[in-house]
Amino acid sequence: MEQKVVLITGCSSGIGLSLAVHLASNPAKAYKVYATMRNLDKKQRLLESVRGLHKDTLDILQMDVTDQQSILDAQRNVSEGRIDILVCNAGVGLMGPLETHSLDTIRAILDVNLLGTIRTIQTFLPDMKKKRHGRILVTGSMGGLQGLPFNEVYCASKFAIEGACESLAILLQHFNIHISLIECGPVNTDFLMNLKRTEPGDKVLEVDAHTRSLYDQYLQHCQSVFQNAAQDTEDIIQVYLEAMEAQTPFLRYYTNRALLPMSSLKLTSMDGSQYIRAMSKLIFSSPGTDAQK
Numbered sequence: 001m002e003q004k005v006v007l008i009t010g011c012s013s014g015i016g017l018s019l020a021v022h023l024a025s026n027p028a029k030a031y032k033v034y035a036t037m038r039n040l041d042k043k044q045r046l047l048e049s050v051r052g053l054h055k056d057t058l059d060i061l062q063m064d065v066t067d068q069q070s071i072l073d074a075q076r077n078v079s080e081g082r083i084d085i086l087v088c089n090a091g092v093g094l095m096g097p098l099e100t101h102s103l104d105t106i107r108a109i110l111d112v113n114l115l116g117t118i119r120t121i122q123t124f125l126p127d128m129k130k131k132r133h134g135r136i137l138v139t140g141s142m143g144g145l146q147g148l149p150f151n152e153v154y155c156a157s158k159f160a161i162e163g164a165c166e167s168l169a170i171l172l173q174h175f176n177i178h179i180s181l182i183e184c185g186p187v188n189t190d191f192l193m194n195l196k197r198t199e200p201g202d203k204v205l206e207v208d209a210h211t212r213s214l215y216d217q218y219l220q221h222c223q224s225v226f227q228n229a230a231q232d233t234e235d236i237i238q239v240y241l242e243a244m245e246a247q248t249p250f251l252r253y254y255t256n257r258a259l260l261p262m263s264s265l266k267l268t269s270m271d272g273s274q275y276i277r278a279m280s281k282l283i284f285s286s287p288g289t290d291a292q293k
């Protein structure tokens, strides 16, 4: 069987790195993986993970999703001249009270998460359309399905990706191209370390005391969620494989079904009130907070 050519963005760490290693290590050499990262100085971690093996199934390419030229260069460096499976995974978080983020920071997040994903799809889509063949997998987030306080910009970027992918899915079925979102809850990666965050002690945190106290509570909630409920990247890879191997993949795959009841409140109460009440209670319900009063 012909090798499937896979290109993955954001492979310096986390989900992208794990997926690249997993596919490149396939015993039947079913995949040729182009693991891309914006900064090739970070390739050591990936190389160590494959321990020098898999030279015939793994290539590492520079690709910054905010730089159109680097996407085109990566495309030119794919020696097979085609991508069967495109994985748009690169992403960055942003946390803190909305009014503390500069517009430049907000633009930078949208540039990676939203425009970066769209640029990447735009680049590889025409060839897939011409061949009437291809799969596009996008690392989505529960933050793209439900709002989270202090994550307004991140959620906006991931909600926007949902809209772009859902819209494309309707069209692309006419080209035998399948697009799927892998909706992740918390995952043990460098994401929390890499995200841009307003620190409680930051001078820029010139917000009222009430917001500051709610933000403190949110940070505690977030820490406990990551400690108690974060999945390992291997769990996420299994869901990726399910989507890659399905004959007719779904638009959405959920990596952690325990998070679905909260999200589905949005469907049972379309005016949004139940979801807002439930999420507020979940995050801000420790004793003595205003949310309980």
Ligand SMILES: NC(=O)c1ccc[n+]([C@@H]2O[C@H](COP(=O)([O-])OP(=O)(O)OC[C@H]3O[C@@H](n4cnc5c(N)ncnc54)[C@H](OP(=O)(O)O)[C@@H]3O)[C@@H](O)[C@H]2O)c1
Residues within 6 Å of the ligand: 009, 010, 011, 012, 013, 014, 015, 016, 037, 038, 039, 042, 063, 064, 065, 066, 089, 090, 091, 092, 093, 112, 116, 139, 140, 141, 142, 184, 185, 186, 187, 188, 189, 190, 191, 192, 194
């Ligand atoms: N971890 C979670 O809890 C979680 C939950 C839901 C969704 N997700 C999503 O999962 C995806 C992967 O994140 P992760 O958890 O694996 O975190 P991660 O370890 O921080 O990985 C993020 C990757 O994106 C790359 N990246 C950032 N900006 C880029 C750019 N301009 N061009 C190309 N690559 C860029 C990073 O590269 P550098 O090393 O150069 O920064 C890194 O390789 C993201 O889309 C994220 O939104 C994560």
